[in-house]
Amino acid sequence: MIEILPDKCDFCGCCVGICPEDAIEMKEAEIFIIDQRCTNCAKCVWSCPIEVIKFNKDGVPVK
Amino acid sequence: MKTSYDIIVVGAGPAGSMAARFAAEKDVSVLMLEKDRDVGYPVRCGEAISKAGVEEFIPSDEKWIAAKISKFSFNAPDGTEVILDFGEAGYVLERRIFDYELARTAADAGVEIVTRAYVNGLLFENGKVCGVKYEHQGEQKELKAKVVVAADGVESRVGRWAGLKTHIDFRDMESAVQITAANIPVDQNALYFFFGKDVAPNGYFWIFPKGNNKANIGLGVSGIIGKKKSAQSYLNDFMNKHYPNAPVLTTIAGGVPCAVTLGKISAPGILLVGDAAKQVNPLSGGGIASGMIGGKIAGTIAAEAVKMNKLDHILKYDKTWADRLGKRHETFDRIKNGIYNFSDEKFNNIAHAVNKIPYEKRTLGKVFKTALFNQPSLLIDVAKVFII
């Protein structure tokens, strides 16, 4: 499961721009993952410049 | 507000404003929608631009010039500094004011602008884009348009909804962080670039002065690097080492798509401009000037299509862009792939070799020749850039 920590997010759009599934919705100061589309590929995790997206495998944060 | 427009532009960055303005100057109706509450803010940018890049669009004006640039300082991993003098080369902008001014020139040309309008879908008719869905003041609305221009920046979702492939490989996205700090006593007329695996692997670290010893300081890293270490952590390391007590005035994150332009930047009823089309110069990461150029071309072509009542005309945009800058960016991209894979040792050797060229005789061409001495194929690419 991919998780975005909205309190720490800067809403820069890196993750939205690389998401192959169009699974991230971002407004001026609001961001969330559209779970039905997310394939857990983790590219958003690697592209986040400030480490606010985490990849949990069975509840364990991987990054 | 009208119930339909000839052209609707999504996003009020430099690319959107120029698309809107050049369309409106041809007497068609244009609406520009911006999701944020302000045009031009937050600023996610190093703000460096060439003078020529600005002046194609707006006369230089002190009110949005933070610093005037006449020198480049390249810094090798071992600390060797190479300085190049360019004369009156460019500016570090105050983009918060600059973007506002660009939007004002669009407004002067007759463009209607609405902020806090979040576009969240497209309207279609017989498979063609014919308008947008958007959220404004808590209400979901729709507006028809003959042409939609997607200028929605690095996050660029609008083009996808029209079926274009707009997402970028995570390796080509430079995930960036930048601070604007005070008390950074660097030459206020020089752009500083730092290379090497410790400061900015596969890219560069920058210090761009903003006057009165303020400076934009930051870097971008590709997703490949970001897997192991984030841009934020590289920035922290640099600041702790060089400016541990510098007051930080602004902190931002951002993404720079450093790749060639998307394979397709038009589809029936829609054109993509700026970061949304990946029109950034992939070698420098600069996207203000190239985005404005993309916007100007798209706005002009869209308005022509409306005037001629021949909407297929917009599909000419891809080629016009390729001829103006797109092909050149392909060359820049090859150079980027060559240079950013250099080892630290190679950067050091290049810096030592370039410093042997007398200061007054150092031109960018000579530096490249020295840099690429062992890479003849890249040298041909560079030659092309300077000749074309």
Ligand SMILES: Cc1cc2nc3c(=O)[nH]c(=O)nc-3n(C[C@H](O)[C@H](O)[C@H](O)COP(=O)(O)OP(=O)(O)OC[C@H]3O[C@@H](n4cnc5c(N)ncnc54)[C@H](O)[C@@H]3O)c2cc1C
């Ligand atoms: C850290 C960093 C440093 C940079 N440094 C430089 C530099 O020194 N020089 C340079 O030339 N370039 C630089 N760039 C690149 C430059 O900032 C961009 O290329 C440029 O801003 C692109 O302009 P644009 O108009 O395409 O997009 P933007 O300026 O990003 O504008 C897009 C606009 O669209 C709006 N929008 C997005 N989605 C929607 C929606 N659904 N509905 C309504 N509105 C929407 C956004 O809010 C935004 O205002 C840098 C980028 C970063 C991240």
